Each structure stands twice: as structure tokens, then as C-alpha cells.
Amino acid sequence: MFYKVGTHKDHGFHHDPFKAFVSPRPIGWISTLSQQGVSNLAPYSYFNAVSSDPPVVFFAGGSKRGIGGPKDSQRNAERTGEFVCSIVCHAQRKQMNITSLHLPHGEDEMPKAELSGEPSVLVKPLRVKGAPVHLECKYLQSVQTPCWSENQENWVIFGEVIGIHVDESIIKNGYVDVTLYRPVARLGYMEYATVSEVYTMDRPD
Ligand SMILES: Cc1cc2nc3c(=O)[nH]c(=O)nc-3n(C[C@H](O)[C@H](O)[C@H](O)COP(=O)(O)O)c2cc1C
Incomplete structure (x- = not known):
């Protein structure tokens, strides 16, 4: 099947399947402070790392429900120049x-x-x-991407990771063992997955 974006309903899909295709997505649990110093926390599954030298991450947000404008995480990161990304483990999935x-x-x-x-x-x-x-992050820049919905905007917010805290209980022989904390990933719809099994593959050259 091929379908032109925006026509999924004509092809038998009850809901836009795009997010189910690009999955699993890690979840960035973004904490920020408002200019008044109030703490804010929200999960973003349009989140990932884009480089490691130096480490840079992004989260991407739509507009604030009902009132438009940027979501609080974006607004605070832009105004204060800082955000922190906590990694979501299986044990904290409901709180996330x-x-x-x-x-x-x-x-x-x-x-x-x-x-x-x-x-x-x-x-x-x-x-x-x-x-x-x-991941303690210094805000780098925001990039606006297209948006088809009226009175809405889409933005990607980049930050450079400048400090990292690791719970030592997830380190085994000098390596991080993700099965010890089981990161949570977002799939499509309201579905999630937890990483509890891993395998290795050597590079071909
Ligand atoms: C698992 C999960 C992932 C989410 N990912 C995103 C996302 O990538 N982008 C987005 O705009 N909203 C996302 N949301 C919704 C935001 O968390 C929600 O709009 C939140 O209220 C934004 O908070 P803020 O205004 O404090 O930043 C997600 C929600 C959940 C539960």
C-alpha cells in the first residue's frame, strides 16, 4: 500500500499510523524552571540524541492545548537557557x-x-x-517546522548536554546495563514498550 500523507483514513486506518511506524521512540522527561522559578516537568517522545561529540539532544513540541503558543517546556528552556532530561525507567512509567x-x-x-x-x-x-x-542541558536553539493545524506551531528545541548523572546501580563492569532500569519507549497510539532484552551485533568492518 502507498498513501499520500493526510489520506490515511481513505486507506482503512482509524488513526494516523505515522507514530507507530517511527517507533520505538525514547522519552525525554524534560524539566525546566519558569522565569519565576517554578518547576515544570513533561514527557516528550519526539526526543532523541543527534550527536555525541559533544552530546546534543532535542525535544519537539506542538502548541499548548486550548490556548496555543509554545508548551511550557519550550518556553522555559528558551527563556532560562537550560533544561534537564531525565530518562524514564519502567518503574516510573505511570508517574511519567x-x-x-x-x-x-x-x-x-x-x-x-x-x-x-x-x-x-x-x-x-x-x-x-x-x-x-x-542529562543537564544548555539550551542551543529552536527550529520551527511546518504545521498544518490552524493556530498551532511545531518546534524542535535543541540542547547541549553539559553534565550527566548516572545511578551507579545500573553500571556493570564499566558498562551501562539498560536491563537494570528498563527504559520506556513510546510506540504508536497509546502503546509503550520496555527494553528488557538486548543482543549485540559486531560491525562489518
Ligand atoms: C509519553 C508521552 C510522550 C509525549 N510526547 C510529546 C511530544 O513529543 N511532543 C509534544 O508536544 N507533546 C508530547 N506529549 C504531551 C506533553 O507531555 C503534554 O502536552 C504536556 O502537558 C506538555 O507540558 P508542558 O507544557 O509543561 O511542556 C507527550 C505525552 C506523553 C504521555
């Missing part, structure tokens, strides 16, 4: 989901999800306590 609540700007998602924050070292936003890895 709760932090996607659409709260008014200036309301902290952490207490709603019974989470607490820990201070970072090089940046001001808090890290999610209990997460196995935290």
Missing part, C-alpha cells in the same frame, strides 16, 4: 504519564505525580528523583 497533564503555566507537575526533584549541578532545573540517568 501523569506529568503529561495540561496544567496552566506556572503549575508544577511533580507533586501531582508524587515525584520530587533533586538539585542539578551545572543548571538550575531539578532532576526527577529516582530516574536512572539525568
Whole structure:
């Protein structure tokens, strides 16, 4: 089957399958501070690493539900120049989901999800306590991408990772063992996967 983007309903799909095709996607659990110093936390599965020398990550956001304009994570990262990305482990999957609540700007998602924050070292936003890895990021730039929905915008927000916290319990013989924390990935629809099994493949040359 081939279909032109936007015509999936004519081809028997009940829901746009795009996100199911580009999966699994890691989830960046983005914490920021507003200019008034209020903590904000939200999951983004349009999230990934784009380089490692230096490490650079991005998260991509649409507009804030109901009122338009950038989502709080983007707005705070742009205004304060900092964000932290905590990595979501299986044990915190339900709390991660709760932090996607659409709260008014200036309301902290952490207490709603019974989470607490820990201070970072090089940046001001808090890290999610209990997460196995935290990436402290310096905001680099935002790039606007096309948007077909009225009064909505899409943006990609890049940050350079300048400090990393690792829970030492996930390190085995000098390597990170992801099966010890089981990162959560987003699939299509409301589906998720947890990495609990890995295999290795040598490069051909
Ligand atoms: C697993 C998961 C992944 C999500 N990924 C994204 C995403 O990549 N981009 C986005 O705009 N919203 C995404 N959302 C929705 C946001 O988390 C939600 O809109 C949140 O309220 C944004 O918060 P903020 O305004 O504090 O940044 C996701 C939600 C969940 C549960």
C-alpha cells in the first residue's frame, strides 16, 4: 500500500499510523524552571540524541492545548537557557504519564505525580528523583517546522548536554546495563514498550 500523507483514513486506518511506524521512540522527561522559578516537568517522545561529540539532544513540541503558543517546556528552556532530561525507567512509567497533564503555566507537575526533584549541578532545573540517568542541558536553539493545524506551531528545541548523572546501580563492569532500569519507549497510539532484552551485533568492518 502507498498513501499520500493526510489520506490515511481513505486507506482503512482509524488513526494516523505515522507514530507507530517511527517507533520505538525514547522519552525525554524534560524539566525546566519558569522565569519565576517554578518547576515544570513533561514527557516528550519526539526526543532523541543527534550527536555525541559533544552530546546534543532535542525535544519537539506542538502548541499548548486550548490556548496555543509554545508548551511550557519550550518556553522555559528558551527563556532560562537550560533544561534537564531525565530518562524514564519502567518503574516510573505511570508517574511519567501523569506529568503529561495540561496544567496552566506556572503549575508544577511533580507533586501531582508524587515525584520530587533533586538539585542539578551545572543548571538550575531539578532532576526527577529516582530516574536512572539525568542529562543537564544548555539550551542551543529552536527550529520551527511546518504545521498544518490552524493556530498551532511545531518546534524542535535543541540542547547541549553539559553534565550527566548516572545511578551507579545500573553500571556493570564499566558498562551501562539498560536491563537494570528498563527504559520506556513510546510506540504508536497509546502503546509503550520496555527494553528488557538486548543482543549485540559486531560491525562489518
Ligand atoms: C509519553 C508521552 C510522550 C509525549 N510526547 C510529546 C511530544 O513529543 N511532543 C509534544 O508536544 N507533546 C508530547 N506529549 C504531551 C506533553 O507531555 C503534554 O502536552 C504536556 O502537558 C506538555 O507540558 P508542558 O507544557 O509543561 O511542556 C507527550 C505525552 C506523553 C504521555
